[in-house]
Amino acid sequence: MDFATALRDVLPDDARTARALLSSPDHLVAVDAALDPQWVRFSTLHEIAHYVLQDHRHALYLCDAEGLSHRARLDFEVQANRFAADLLFKGHHFTVEAQALPVSAATVKALALKYQASFEATARRLVEKHHAPVMLVVCERQADRSVIDASQPAVWCVKHCSASTSFRTRWFARVEGEAPAEIAAALSTGGRDLTDSIVVEMPLAGDGGGAFRVEWFFDQGHIMGLAMPKKWGRGWRVSTCAGATSPATVILAPAQLTEPREIHHEVHQR
Structure with missing residues (x-):
């Protein structure tokens, strides 16, 4: 979805910075088409997290760039990011693999390509789990x-x-x-x-x-x-x-x- 045009007349001005959304009643996830492929994947998993996590009960979630990042401050966004990261990096599989590799830029690149994640997100995950x-x-x-x-x-x-x-x-x-x-x-x-x-x-x-x-x-x-x-x-x-x-x-x-x-x-x- 092209958020810039599709949501222009639907959302209030302060919500037009959304990069991904979830409509729970419609079972619908939409992601801004302008995002890089790695961010499309993570953002989709983030919205799925809102749908399946027990305490996330809102009918509509509109998530902006900050909410989709590690800088998120709202608890429900932090929880969705953590859930999405676990899905993206396949839980403990990434940790086991990372422990057997040296901490280096080359390792970051190899793991990012394998898990289809951004280099920065992979580097952060490598450091946090090593x-x-x-x-x-x-x-x-x-x-x-x-x-x-x-x-x-x-x-x-x-x-x-x-x-x-x-x-x-x-x-x-x-x-x-x-x-x-x-x-x-x-x-x-x-x-x-x-x-x-x-x-x-x-x-x-x-x-x-x-x-x-x-x-x-x-x-x-x-x-x-x-x-x-x-x-x-x-x-x-x-x-x-x-x-x-x-x-x-x-x-x-x-x-x-x-x-x-x-x-x-x-x-x-x-």
């Missing part, structure tokens, strides 16, 4: 000084983070700040495959931090990083930086580029 201590950092380009002065580099700020249980319980839950300028410039030039990633070491900001190995890659307007501690064990601690919003927040420090290098992993699917 036993290894790993964090996914997603950065988006800001409307910044480069708009006024083209000679200035673009600024890519952290949009959101996801972390494995072993990572967030031992280190921190999220980071704030900007992607390293030299990494952002290299990755955002266009025509770059997801697996054409760059690996660097980045220190935690503040005193007493430690080094993290971060694999940076680019997909659909976002720069993403898979961060893992270079080493872990006794004596590690995380210092909260000035300006941090909570004890579980650290600020991204500039990358220490020893020898940035392209890396390519081979992933063998079972």
